[in-house]
Amino acid sequence: xxxxxxxxxxxxxxxxxxxxxxxxxxxxxxxxxxxxxxxxxxxxxxxxxxxxxxxxxxxxxxxxxxxxxxxxxxxxxxxxxxxxxxxxxxxxxxxxxxxxxxxxxxxxxxxxxxxxxxxxxxxxxxxxxxxxxxxxxxxxxxxxxxxxxxxxxxxxxxxxxxxxxxxxx
Numbered sequence: 118x119x120x121x122x123x124x125x126x127x128x129x130x131x132x133x134x135x136x137x138x139x140x141x142x143x144x145x146x147x148x149x150x151x152x153x154x155x156x157x158x159x160x161x162x163x164x165x166x167x168x169x170x171x172x173x174x175x176x177x178x179x180x181x182x183x184x185x186x187x188x189x190x191x192x193x194x195x196x197x198x199x200x201x202x203x204x205x206x207x208x209x210x211x212x213x214x215x216x217x218x219x220x221x222x223x224x225x226x227x228x229x230x231x232x233x234x235x236x237x238x239x240x241x242x243x244x245x246x247x248x249x250x251x252x253x254x255x256x257x258x259x260x261x262x263x264x265x266x267x268x269x270x271x272x273x274x275x276x277x278x279x280x281x282x283x284x285x286x
Contacts, residue, residue: 119283119286120156120157120160120283123286124152124153126152129149131148131152134282134286135149138164138275138279138282139179139182140179140180140182140183141171141175141178142178144171144179144275148163151163157283160279161279168268168272168275171268176264176268177233180267183235183237185236186221186248186252213244213245214245218245224249224252224253224256225252227256228255232264234267236252236255236267237270237274238252238270239270
């Protein structure tokens with residue numbers, strides 16, 4: 118049973134596995150310290166509980182562990198430990214027309230200038246056009262509101278990655 122293997126890891130190995138799901142070191146350490154989990158739902162509940170206590174800096178750290186939407190070079194070079202997961206999550210961007218990718222690139226730059234962090238979206242099942250539309254809409258958000266929206270998207274990504282971790286463990 119995959120959860121039993123995750124529960125049996127030493128603290129550093131568990132922290133490393135959890136950091137593949139969310140780049141916040143505080144979150145990953147807290148998840149590792151909450152083991153053993155009785156079942157998958159306990160794991161998912163703990164993830165949400167810990168997220169509720171994260172600071173702005175914790176969220177920004179998590180965001181830095183993502184490649185820009187559509188940035189295949191960064192995905193290949195910088196994010197090797199989550200490359201397969203992120204590339205699958207960003208499949209909609211990989212199939213996009215050049216004009217859409219160019220628009221995503223420019224909108225991402227505007228977003229990063231405005232908010233000081235990457236545009237985070239749970240891209241699974243979304244086309245590049247849908248992601249671009251969401252990015253443009255979110256540019257109108259206030260800074261604190263956008264952090265909450267981005268954190269919500271990170272939470273969705275974390276849940277999906279926890280599910281992948283258990284399936285692939």
